Amino acid sequence: MSASHDRGEHEEPVTPGELLRHALVDDQDPRFPRWLPLPGILVAIAWAAFQATTALPGGLGVFATTLAWPGAAIFAVTTLAAWFGWQLEID
Secondary structure, X not given: OOHHHHOOOOOOOOOHHHHHHHHHOOOXXXXXXXXXXXXXXXXXXXXXXHHHHHOOOOHHXXXXXXXXXXXXXXXXXXXXXXXXXXXXXXX
């Protein structure tokens, strides 16, 4: 048995929120680099262009509509994933 069990001391379990907070707090690098929105923008534009080229009538209208939705959601999710990857340094 460990010394903490002998004295009756119990350590609190580490919660996922606490683990994430410690992983995301680092003063060595910027919190939101300037290049971070680029993957989301590029994926959203690529998806809208794909939808516009495969649509038979009204390619430009389909491009604009698809860029608005789901392009906004694609941008948000991709940027959030890139930010978490940048902060957690996932390789």
